[in-house]
Amino acid sequence: MLMIRPSFDTLYEALLTRDPSYEGRAFVCVSSTGIFCRLTCPARKPKPENCTFHETVAECMAAGFRPCKRCRPTMPEASADPVVKPLVEALEKRPGHRWGEPDLVRMGLDPSTVRRAFKRHFGMTFLEMARQRRLQEGFSALADGGKVIDAQITAGFESPSAFREAFAKILGQAPGAFSSKPLLFADWVATPLGPMIAVTDRTQLHLLEFLDRKAFPAEFRKLQTYARGEIGFGRTDVSDQIQAELDRFFSGTGASFETKIALHGTAFTRDVWRELIGIPAGEIRSYSEIARSLGRPQAVRAVARANGANQIALVIPCHRVIGADGSLTGYGGGLWRKQRLIELEQGYRAKG
Structure with a gap:
């Protein structure tokens, strides 16, 4: 953990110079890609307005970002741990697999030992990390225009009914109920306080809510009624605008929101x-x-x-x-x- 958090400018400069002194102490989350990286990542550097910084892998994943496949940020700090390394490598190879304790036992690992090791290195258990990856992979597949069956397989669900049920718990309806020719578009928005769902049309923001809010499914159903069932998956210019404004807000560089909003109420x-x-x-x-x-x-x-x-x-x-x-x-x-x-x-x- 960083005892005294460096400024945004300091961390961004460390990212540009690939400063190894921040290895394992800070990670960059890139809103334009939904990926988080080590500061020493060799990939092309993102624009500052697309960056937020976190101290741990757990914070990055809780904010809704996926680990970079190039710099593998989940590996360096734990690469020497014989319990953690094989599981992180296995998760990267099979992000949509429905991992459970029997998998750990088959790999010759003790579930309680794995739990303690992952909490120590990442602030979350391996199974929690795996569940987040499955959710992200499935939603991303749908937002990218994939079919429901493709998203189901990507998210690691063996049966369509299980995938529909799990998805409906989040958004209040099964993925097949979404429109293929939508008037409103739902997309994943990453923030330091956890993933949000934004629903937009081509000009306005209709809904922006944290994914784990209990009232979210009911809110989504009301909006679905308003749109006469024409809500689908996808990203618009409005989605990009609110993502950029949220990035500025959380980085401390701008508290104003210029995105046009639709007010549905009395x-x-x-x-x-x-x-x-x-x-x-x-x-x-x-x-x-x-x-x-x-x-x-x-x-x-x-x-x-x-x-x-x-x-x-x-x-x-x-x-x-x-x-x-x-x-x-x-x-x-x-x-x-x-x-x-x-x-x-x-x-x-x-x-x-």
């Missing part, structure tokens, strides 16, 4: 969301303050409901609203994310 709900957008980064408001600013001081509960109904996370900053007593209160993306976001935005406030 007139009052839309008024609340517009009020949220007006809260500067680094500042917070209470539900009662929002209600008063709207001229509806008695509508505190209605404001809270509208806040919770937000389905364009970060761009509509519902995380900037707290309880009257100063508590964080609920946040669909998890209170730990809300805390991290508020802490991150204190840097913007310090810059004025």
